[in-house]
Amino acid sequence: MSLKGKAAIVTGSTSGIGHGIAEALAKEGVNVVINGFGDAAEIEKLRAALESDYGVKALYHGADVTKTEEINDMVSKATAAFGRVDILVNNAGIQFVSPVDQFPEAKWDAIIATNLSSVFHCTKAVLPGMKAAKWGRVVNIASAHGLVASPNKSAYVAAKHGVVGFTKSLALETAREGITANSICPGYVMTPLVQGQIKDQAKANNIPENEVIEKVILEPQPTKEFIEIADVAALTVYLCGDAARGITGTALSIDGGWTAK
Ligand code: NAD
Numbered sequence: 583m584s585l586k587g588k589a590a591i592v593t594g595s596t597s598g599i600g601h602g603i604a605e606a607l608a609k610e611g612v613n614v615v616i617n618g619f620g621d622a623a624e625i626e627k628l629r630a631a632l633e634s635d636y637g638v639k640a641l642y643h644g645a646d647v648t649k650t651e652e653i654n655d656m657v658s659k660a661t662a663a664f665g666r667v668d669i670l671v672n673n674a675g676i677q678f679v680s681p682v683d684q685f686p687e688a689k690w691d692a693i694i695a696t697n698l699s700s701v702f703h704c705t706k707a708v709l710p711g712m713k714a715a716k717w718g719r720v721v722n723i724a725s726a727h728g729l730v731a732s733p734n735k736s737a738y739v740a741a742k743h744g745v746v747g748f749t750k751s752l753a754l755e756t757a758r759e760g761i762t763a764n765s766i767c768p769g770y771v772m773t774p775l776v777q778g779q780i781k782d783q784a785k786a787n788n789i790p791e792n793e794v795i796e797k798v799i800l801e802p803q804p805t806k807e808f809i810e811i812a813d814v815a816a817l818t819v820y821l822c823g824d825a826a827r828g829i830t831g832t833a834l835s836i837d838g839g840w841t842a843k
């Protein structure tokens with residue numbers, strides 16, 4: 583079955599993995615709502631390029647996914663434009679690194695709201711439409727940190743484990759409704775989120791950035807190579823297709839062998 587003519591919301595798609603997923607879906611003929619922060623003119627360029635490169639309709643909605651009313655408005659506007667939302671990719675995410683006893687409360691709250699609670703709120707908003715259509719795909723971009731931990735990332739690890747658990751529960755609830763729900767658990771992907779971590783670690787440890795990449799960032803990833811954005815996007819597209827109709831409630835690793843250890 584082709585995905586042509588379906589409609590998707592991809593949260594956090596003005597950058598990195600989310601943008602790659604929006605592009606890959608558009609390439610399959612899916613109309614997309616892109617979302618996230620950034621410079622208005624740059625975002626308009628991304629949106630317009632999706633339409634001109636792939637011949638689909640693309641909308642931008644600037645909902646802050648920590649705000650339920652803004653999420654609901656995004657889903658209403660998507661439904662008004664496309665008739666329904668068939669595919670939800672919960673991708674927006676942030677990171678902050680600190681030991682637990684020094685972790686700022688506001689950072690903890692922001693990570694839980696952005697990386698975990700938004701997944702619930704976005705899913706809740708699209709689910710009635712998916713149930714009515716008897717078809718839906720929810721793909722949650724968790725992380726290898728949804729399955730295993732690293733020190734100093736307590737909020738992120740807690741949120742991503744939460745996403746994996748939430749996804750399993752959702753899959754059980756929707757198993758007879760033509761809806762699947764899965765988590766994707768990438769290892770390190772070179773995006774602005776990871777570039778920020780590389781810069782911070784280089785400064786904190788007073789070592790060059792290439793040494794941080796080799797000794798810190800890629801240390802847990804046996805392939806010693808970053809995961810490509812396009813590969814995470816291709817897995818997302820696969821999960822949205824008919825061949826994946828029997829895949830639900832899973833946490834699929836794409837991590838260069840990280841969680842095999
Ligand atoms: P990124 O920083 O490049 O992009 C994050 C996107 O989320 C941006 O578009 C940003 O504007 C948006 N965003 C942030 N807060 C938001 C909010 N409150 N409301 C709406 N949008 C918001 O990051 P990325 O590396 O592409 O990460 C995307 C997802 O993949 C995240 O959930 C991240 O945890 C996950 N992930 C990333 C990696 C990696 O190595 N890069 C690995 C595993 C999982």
